Amino acid sequence: xxxxxxxxxxxxxxxxxxxxxxxxxxxxxxxxxxxxxxxxxxxxxxxxxxxxxxxxxxxxxxxxxxxxxxxxxxxxxxxxxxxxxxxxxxxxxxxxxxxxxxxxxxxxxxxxxxxxxxxxxxxxxxxxx
Numbered sequence: 001x002x003x004x005x006x007x008x009x010x011x012x013x014x015x016x017x018x019x020x021x022x023x024x025x026x027x028x029x030x031x032x033x034x035x036x037x038x039x040x041x042x043x044x045x046x047x048x049x050x051x052x053x054x055x056x057x058x059x060x061x062x063x064x065x066x067x068x069x070x071x072x073x074x075x076x077x078x079x080x081x082x083x084x085x086x087x088x089x090x091x092x093x094x095x096x097x098x099x100x101x102x103x104x105x106x107x108x109x110x111x112x113x114x115x116x117x118x119x120x121x122x123x124x125x126x127x128x129x
Contacts, residue, residue, distance in 0.1 A: 010050030013040070019121040020056035023101055027117060028078040030071060032063035036114070043120075055102075057118045062110060068092045071107040071115055100125035 017040045037059035042051035062071070072092045076085075079096065083103060087095040091108040102123035106116040 010042075011053055013042075013051070013054060016040075016054045016121070017056055020054065020119045023103070023119045023121045024056065024058055024117060026080070027103065027119075028075075030060065030062065030066075030074050030115065032066075033060040033115070035059070036061045043123075053120055053122060055118055055120045055123075057116055060115050060117065062113045062115055064113065066110060066113070068107045068110045071105070071110060075105050 020040065035058055038056065039059075040054045040056040042054050044051055068091070072094065075094060080098075083096040083098045085094060086097045087093075089095070091106065093108065094105040096103040096105070100122045102118075102120045104116075104118040106118065109115060
């Protein structure tokens with residue numbers, strides 16, 4: 001889904017976030033996890049310009065006893081093979097890409113029994129415009 005800019009006003013926030021939610025809905029859920037928070041924030045090409053898109057971060061509560069290796073192993077096994085792993089960071093954090101979409105699996109808060117999934121359905125498309 002491509003989002004068009006209109007007259008320098010940036011993208012439509014509601015449409016953009018809804019497309020991010022649709023991408024998130026395609027991501028398998030870690031067993032026993034539940035969404036406890038959702039936050040969408042704009043990103044811009046330059047500080048004083050209108051947003052070119054929105055990133056949406058979903059915080060999920062994890063069941064007791066989950067280790068970071070469990071989170072990593074689950075997503076490596078269950079994510080759609082169309083998603084390409086482009087970066088693996090300590091924490092653990094796994095960054096994926098599919099076409100223009102960006103998906104980040106962040107297990108850094110596992111000690112607090114939480115993980116984050118950050119999605120931007122057209123991140124790479126917007127950076128090239």
